[in-house]
Amino acid sequence: MKKLDLPVHMPSWTTMLPSLSWVTRISVRPGLSLGGASIMIAYFVTLCYAGVWESNIFSDPLRMGWVAISQLPVVIVLATKNNPVGILIGACYTRLNYLHRFSGRLMVIAVNIHALGYFYSWSLPNTASGTTPPTFNHQLFKPTHLTGFVALIAADVMFVTSLSWMRQRFHGTFKTLHVLGMIVFLIGCYLHAPQATAYLLIAVGIYLFDRLVRLLKTRYTTARVTALSELGMTRVEVLGTNAGWRAGQHVRVRVLERELGGPTGLGMLECHPFTICSVSESPSGENLTLMCKKTGMWTNKLFELARGMEYGSVSSDGSRAEKGSAPRDVRLLIEGPYGGPNHTIYSSFSGALVVAGGSGITYALGVVQDLLQKDRDGRSRLKCIELVWSVQDPSAILPLLHHFSFLLAQSNSKLYYTSLQISVSYTRCFANPPPHVVKVLQHLPAGLRVSPGRPKLQNILNSVVDRACALFHRGLEDDGRRAKPAGRSADSKRAGSRPAGVFVTVCGPQSMAEDLRRVVRSVDPDRRKRAGGVEMFDEVFGG
Template sequence: MSSPPQGHPAESHNPTDSLVLHVDVLLLSVLGVFTLFALPRAVVRFMRLSEWHKGLLFYSTSTQRSATSSGAGSPEDGKSEKSNVSVRAMDANPSTLNTGEPSTGELPRHMSSWSSAFPGLSWLLSMQIRPGYSIGRLLLIYAYIGVVLYAGLFHSNPFTNAGRAGLVTVSQVPLVIALGTKNNIIGALVGQGYERLNYLHRAVGRIVILAINTHAIGLLYEFVSTGRWSVVVTVPHLTWGLVALICMDVLFLFSISTFREMFYHVFYVTHVVAAVLMMAAACMHHPKARPYVLAAVGIYGLDRILRIVKTRVATASLRAIPELGMVRVDIPHINSGWLAGQHLRLKVLSLGMGILGWTEPHPFTIASVCEGPNGDGLVLMCKKAGDWTGKLYSLAQRGKDGEAATGRSVTVLIDGPYGGPGNTVITSFSGVMLVAGGSGITYALSTVEELLQMRAVGSSRARMVELVWSVRNPSSLVPMVPLFSRLLEYARASGVSLQISVYYTRAQADDLMQSLQVLPPGLDLSPGRPPLERLLQGVVDRTSELCTESQQSPSGVLVGACGPAALTEHAGEAVRTFDRQKFKAVGGVELQEENFSW
């Protein structure tokens, strides 16, 4: 990308500029096509005024306490000291709850997904080649690689025309930045959260790393072969190019999955610092980089501004739940603004988290429903699974005097909400099956609560809901029994057929199993891994049955999966291999995956 007087070979810049510009236009066109595909669901979702203020910002609103005819909202039985988990009673009219029909409100319109419209093509594209990478994802990645290779190699030799690779590199920087932001512009256009596009951020980033190293190797080859290596460190704009190269390679090396998982805080800090320094160095390296870098700076700056706007400082109550190895985080003063399935990034501003622990943001799925009338507010369930969460668990067990206590108040910084169902309106489906593994139960709990709450006020089509929870030890069920019992009781009152099936993979002592033999109707405990294919068939059959009884056309079944990759892949396989005749009869079966690979 450097000018000929500084030792670079002369090249015809206009053809290269035009080619890169055409490639950028092509990529924008592809984004436009995906945006058009997502537009029908976006239009249907935002036709409802209630959707405009959900899923964007946390805020507080006044809620009215109410109880159902079953008394699910009473203070005495609404909370369990043993479980430290509560469920909000929904504001509904008791006189209409037992009819099985919605009381008031407007039923959401259902828009079928493209996967339901073309199940055969969806089956092919959703096949998993390796964890996290389906055929559809790989085709998208390889198509992008082909386009970039065309831009870099068409009528060009990287050893004699190194500037081409440099221009290709900077032209893709805005795309890398856009895919890496939490307030993802591309995700907003295609109706996906940033975490679901992270695979593209990594793929595009690796191609950019390859391109900039190709650019550098081409120049170094020329300088070394002509004995002019010294110009790299004596000519300012070449030195800045070397700085940009080092920053890009640092970004790559520190983002390798093994290092990222072991030293996330180091990865995060180096990622931000190296990215900012790289963009500044690229501007100093060559004038042609400046328009692209300025676009990337604008995207990054907008994301940072939005994250500041979406950040809240609040007081939270920490309570340890030993049976689950979790910490319950209650933030009662924030009770609105999110959708079921969304997550936030949490900082605990306490020296009890360690020297740097209080500066680390960690993502957690929200476990409570928005605008719960019982006033529980925002609830998180944080599983003890690492150093940071281990410190959080220890902090929750300590009182102000350092002795054991039932809870502790701390100041927290929350940033969100993010992710979630996107433009998919969960309450527009006639049936829902939620598959959770371990701490993935938080996703399932908030979704079940939202379905029941909306059904009670006549704003949900869901008539059949199945919650499948896979755990290692059946002891995990003990503290959840009161909560599950109240969910089942409220489901019966609101006219929703709710079934909760818990599966465990490790045998336990006989005395524990005897204590779990008497469970409320609708709650089952079974050994082994969940047979998702059979369970899905049961959900579809029961949904069709209930819709026939009410003389309504089924609007499809949603399968939501949250947990380890193996479990979400199993859920995906169950959807892909489902009977095509029943698939069409129920209005389609759609999959939404939430895994632990953020």
């Protein structure tokens, strides 16, 4: 008999204050909720008060300069991967990026207002003394003014290159100019205003601390890469690493191979984030596994590098590979892990809805596998899990069919108490689908459904909530299990007298996350209360 070690469920504020949560999660624009916009407005008002209250930006431009430099540590701490703000509030650095961009842009605006105030004063005649003031050029080329002007140009360059259209289309250029621009800005500020050295040292200290932590979290290792042609993805298995992360976390990868370096070799320095799709400390000994979708030049090169081994047929050593091919081992630097649920404990809930779009299945697989493993070990309260995957082509299911079948077989085993259902929806229909795809779709394992069209998320979520409640109350009567080991009934009843809520998590495009937020907000209040609350966690593409 294995003793249960059920996690304590702590409802979030969204469950305790559902009405306030409903308001704060209203979407203002894609990627920004009303709650986030309120934080930005409060921050903006605070800086306006500090900069212009009972002051004139033309007669007292120095004040705005101090406002700008005082925000430098804030901008830096929100940009780091390991920052105390994220640790305290339980948020990954990716969730703080919008505040980093906003605070950075306000700082640049303050720097420009500070400079314009001086430009204005230098252009005015000195009517009080009747003397001719120094020319604008004479003032500008004073050493302290010139270094300030250089810092101004660096700040403006960082501002322009950080705009979304530039950041998304020329990401390499954006990162390079961002780093060089910040170095020039810091040096320029030090030479321009030595009295602001304290702010500069704090900012540099925060950045160096982050780099040190990132270095300590970086490992040089070897990985085996294979190609998943149906998904347009590359499977990366990091050899010798099978512990040290939580479900839903991601790592940052640099592949040290000439094929990815390009003519200059700089491609080997590129760092890309990928979600971990395997479970930590797997009983099967499975290594840390990533699945990298082809979305740009670097990931396309990685896919071509992996084409030497197609993840389809079975090779002589038992791995799934293309006939006659050989696996390709690559050297890489892996940094992390980062992100994940942070303070949220998925296994403390009674029900789960895991939604994935396209390559977001990597995140979903990691979460589901982790929950099933915790259920087998007696460390989960979950009664039911629904995995929903939306893809364009139904053939995308083929490389993962064996994986889905294995998860469903686990769930149906007597060792597992959580029921699992998997739904795959495809949006691209064919008049004459390939025969091998038709054959697979006609012989799906029990618990796996494949259907055309977009998933009906509202109906699915309502079904998960109702199932979680029904299985929970059934568990109070007969221990909620299909086949129970003796002695677990008393432990099971420690789960409490009411369901512990349903968590909803999504990894996919921004539009999918927005749709799911609307679905969560529209859950009937009585159904939400009966389930113990419905909470949502999202991982979106882009940024």
